[in-house]
Amino acid sequence: MPHLLSRARAGLRRLALCSLLLATPAFAGPGGPDHQHGPEPTATALPQSPRLVAVSEAWQLVGILKGGALTLYLDRQEDNAPAAGVTLDLDIAGRTVRAEAQPDGSFRIPAEALGTGEIEVLATIGGAAPDLLVGTIRVPGAAAAPAAAHGHSHALSDFLHRRISVETVLIALAATGAGALAIGFLFGRRRAGIAVLALTLLAVSPSTAGPGGPDHSHGPETATAEDGDAPRRRADGMVFVPKPTQRLLELRTRRVVPEETARRVTLAGRVLPSPDAQAVVQPATAGRIVAIDGALPRRGQAVRAGDALALVVPFAAATGEIAGAETLRAPADGVIATVALAQGQTVSPGQTLVEILDPARVRIEAEAFAPLALAPTAAASIEARGMAPVPAALLGRAPALRGQTALLDFAPRAADHGLEIGRRVQVVVELPERRTAIILPRDAVVQAPNGLPVVFRHAEPELFEPRIVRFEPLDATRVAILAGIEPGEQILVQGALLVNQIR
Structure with a gap:
């Protein structure tokens, strides 16, 4: 019986030693397919062409x-x-x-x-x-010869130059302590010191960090160079646009110089019908509406002054009789804008049934929130999205404020202005004072990702620098740059919106 116990104890010793030897490299594991530890690189950095x-x-x-x-x-x-x-x-x-x-x-x-x-x-x-x-x-010269293949052997110098994570060290120490307790129990006190020393060397050996990659690295390298020929926004905010892309986008620049210009102010306005080009149709007597020849006026119908629109038959008239009926006629030339008529409808005197407008004769009512000293001949233009600026003339100003705003009336100078009644527009008015500013196309100023207005300076042949600017609109196509750029700088004036979208 003592002989059997001794043999069993010897077998357990061998089994424990083999388990510890096999478990030691598992502290880090073989890593990925290239023996790296950590996430795989998501993209391969491409070198920029010479x-x-x-x-x-x-x-x-x-x-x-x-x-x-x-x-x-x-x-x-x-x-x-x-x-x-x-x-x-x-x-x-x-x-x-x-x-x-x-x-x-x-x-x-x-x-x-x-x-x-x-x-x-x-x-x-x-x-x-x-x-x-x-x-x-x-x-560059000829490609360097491929590095000599090496196995997974790790010298002491590799171990000393390799960074080991804190988690790996803690796991190794915990495993060493557990192994020491097991060895003390299985091997006895005489051999426990030697066994613990051997286990410690195995636990902190270079294999603890795993074989790593061909250069013993663990995890992907962090790319510090901005490589590649693709357009990109650099960490310093500069935008790299290679010359082939500049040709494709037709980027154009201009060397800016100060110009003298009048100060302008932009007012919010609305297109209204001219008072002398607006008419309403109202009956003088009460009665029922009867269509003329079975047709009632319709919206958008062009009429001339005196055209018959409908009949108002008195209530006392028998059905089918039109004797004594009032004929509703157009009071002026124009286009019917609104119709409030129906066959058999009862109407009362003074009720507005039809409204007639002349779309070619309009006025623009603008609101000024600050006092403006405008000359009667002040230059102005009416601007709206999707249309060219329309020159306008100042008609007059209301003597009283409405809701803390002064009302000004403008009229387009051209007959074919294309302004629709009821449309919201902007009125750009030129003030008497003059100033010096840098004039740029409106499209040269774009909104940066942080919401600020910027223009792009052509710093190098393939680099554009965003510059925060302060500006005021001059008209529908131009702005005055008040601060942010200096005279003589090369500024991008065509394609700024496309460059601003590069990330």
Whole structure:
């Protein structure tokens, strides 16, 4: 019996030792398919293509090395428009290469003409505006030889340079303590110290962190470089727009200069019928409505003064008799706007049954919340979404306020104004005072993601910087920039809304 117990105890010792040895690498596990620990990278960072950038006072040149060729984009500095009718020669290491013009307006040379390393390029522009530009491009050499394959053995230096998470260390220490208790029970006090030492070395060995990837890394690397050729908004707020995308979106810029302009104010207004072009039809007697020839007037019907619209038959008249009936007639030329008639309807004297308007003769009632000193000949324009500005003239101003607002009447100067009665509009009025401001198209000012108005400064050939501005509208198509940009800066005036959508 003692012999059987001794053999059983020896077997349990071997089983416990094997379990501990097998469990040690499991503290971290093999990781993912490439032995990494942590989430898989969601996207692969693509390197940005090598670039040649050269600028002068008149031109900006960007070359992109991609697909076995150097594609060059030559644009005018004044408006960012592609160059036309020019030639482009490149001096590379003493050799002159003529860039071949492409149908899309770009130029191209084969990549073999560059060589490798950091290459200085002298670009000669021929044509109506000759110029010389200098730039450099770094061309990568042959691909590096693949790293020698290595197994999952981990040297002490790898272990010392590897970062181990706090959770891994705590799990290892807990497992060591549990293992020490088990070894003390199974192996006795004499061998317990040696066994605990061996277990500790196994628990904190390099295998605790797992084999990792080929470079012993655990988890995806954090990309710090902004790679790729796609448009993007950088962390500093600058918007990277590659030259091919600029050509596609037709981005245009302008070097801004201050201009003298009159100060303008925008008033909310509404289109109303002119008082002398509005008429109503009201009966003088009571009775029932009878249609003329079976037809009653309808909305939108054009009428002339004196046209018969309907009959008002007295109540005393027998059915079918129209003797003594009153004929309702149009008092003025125009178009019927409202109709409140029905066959057999009873009406009373002074009741408005038909309203007639002349759509060509309108007035605009505008509300001013601040005192305005306007000259009788003050220039004004009426603006509404989807239509061109309409010049207007000031008719007059009400002597009393209505709800803390002053009422002003304006009339369009053109007969074919296209303003619909009842439509909400804006009236832009020019004030006597003059000032100096930078004038930009209204589309150049967009709303940034934070809600502030911004314009985009063309900082570099492929970079646009958002600038917060303060502005006032001048008319339907222009704004006056009061603060935020400086004279002489190159500002994006076409395509700002598209650039603002880049994230």
